[in-house]
Amino acid sequence: MEAIEATEVSKRYGTETALDRVDLTVREGETFGFLGPNGAGKSTFINLLLDFVKPTEGSIELFGHDCQRGGVEARERIGVLPEGYSVFDRLTGRQHVEYAIRSKEADADPLDILDRVGIREDADRQASDYSKGMAQRLVLGMALVGEPDLLVLDEPSTGLDPNGAAEMREILREENERGATIFFSSHILEQVEAVCDRVGILQDGELVAVDTIEGLRESLGGGTKLVLALDPLDEGTLTTIRGVEGVETAVARDDDTVEVTCTNDAKMDILVALHGAGVDVVNFRTEEASLEDMFIEYTGTSAR
Numbered sequence: 253m254e255a256i257e258a259t260e261v262s263k264r265y266g267t268e269t270a271l272d273r274v275d276l277t278v279r280e281g282e283t284f285g286f287l288g289p290n291g292a293g294k295s296t297f298i299n300l301l302l303d304f305v306k307p308t309e310g311s312i313e314l315f316g317h318d319c320q321r322g323g324v325e326a327r328e329r330i331g332v333l334p335e336g337y338s339v340f341d342r343l344t345g346r347q348h349v350e351y352a353i354r355s356k357e358a359d360a361d362p363l364d365i366l367d368r369v370g371i372r373e374d375a376d377r378q379a380s381d382y383s384k385g386m387a388q389r390l391v392l393g394m395a396l397v398g399e400p401d402l403l404v405l406d407e408p409s410t411g412l413d414p415n416g417a418a419e420m421r422e423i424l425r426e427e428n429e430r431g432a433t434i435f436f437s438s439h440i441l442e443q444v445e446a447v448c449d450r451v452g453i454l455q456d457g458e459l460v461a462v463d464t465i466e467g468l469r470e471s472l473g474g475g476t477k478l479v480l481a482l483d484p485l486d487e488g489t490l491t492t493i494r495g496v497e498g499v500e501t502a503v504a505r506d507d508d509t510v511e512v513t514c515t516n517d518a519k520m521d522i523l524v525a526l527h528g529a530g531v532d533v534v535n536f537r538t539e540e541a542s543l544e545d546m547f548i549e550y551t552g553t554s555a556r
């Protein structure tokens with residue numbers, strides 16, 4: 253059975269189309285990263301999943317249950333970290349987790365959960381005194397209660413320092429190994445690249461790509477990145493490179509280094525064109541296109 257199955261889902265707010273006929277399947281056991289620039293529709297999709305808002309057209313199923321008609325059964329199997337969740341000021345961290353345990357009728361030790369997300373020491377402090385990162389850890393802990401079959405996480409790394417982000421990745425890996433499906437949105441592409449089996453890229457409400465990271469690379473013609481040290485590196489040199497068939501982008505990194513994303517076949521042609529234009533290639537290496545490079549190619553914008 254599929255964990256998430258969206259069929260032709262659209263959501264309009266007045267004249268604003270937040271999602272436009274999105275078809276998406278997330279299989280049980282997958283870790284799926286949901287990417288898109290600000291305002292692309294990621295939170296809207298997650299809000300539809302959770303039945304916080306209704307689709308204008310189309311439907312979404314969770315474990316075979318329509319999110320609107322049979323959502324309750326499905327939601328019992330889900331752990332959620334919503335965007336911008338605010339903690340209850342008067343409750344301690346422990347009380348938050350106890351609340352989640354009661355409402356999910358789960359059997360868990362709140363301190364074990366708080367330990368897992370790294371705030372056991374702060375269990376009995378009021379959550380209003382928590383830092384942003386601690387509050388985010390607490391909400392993740394609440395999402396983990398009851399060993400959910402699906403974790404839906406909207407920007408889980410918000411507020412976390414690099415250590416916190418690494419711990420978050422580790423928890424996602426452990427949860428996935430336990431058998432949970434993970435669906436999360438993020439602007440932190442290194443994070444997505446490190447843990448996801450597949451990614452979907454949303455832009456202006458449309459799903460412009462869904463694939464493995466390897467698959468995205470291939471569909472961008474090999475997705476090679478060349479890093480060239482050139483003399484001279486000026487506008488004329490950049491124009492020469494951009495004129496070669498198969499070149500997607502050519503951006504100067506500093507005074508003498510340029511980064512070029514291109515198809516595999518274009519690499520040799522670039523060197524030939526530079527030689528023809530009298531440009532000296534001082535240094536030359538290739539790198540695999542990162543998810544960030546591919547995101548820019550698909551959406552024309554940076555993820556952050």
Ligand SMILES: Nc1ncnc2c1ncn2[C@@H]1O[C@H](COP(=O)(O)OP(=O)(O)OP(=O)(O)O)[C@@H](O)[C@H]1O
Nearest residue numbers: 265268269270288289290291292293294295296297
């Ligand atoms: N309640 C609402 N009323 C009107 N427009 C809305 C509402 N919620 C979202 N939108 C619009 O829908 C579009 C998609 O927004 P959404 O919050 O889903 O994007 P997002 O990809 O999650 O963005 P971000 O990365 O900034 O969180 C935006 O143009 C936004 O202005």
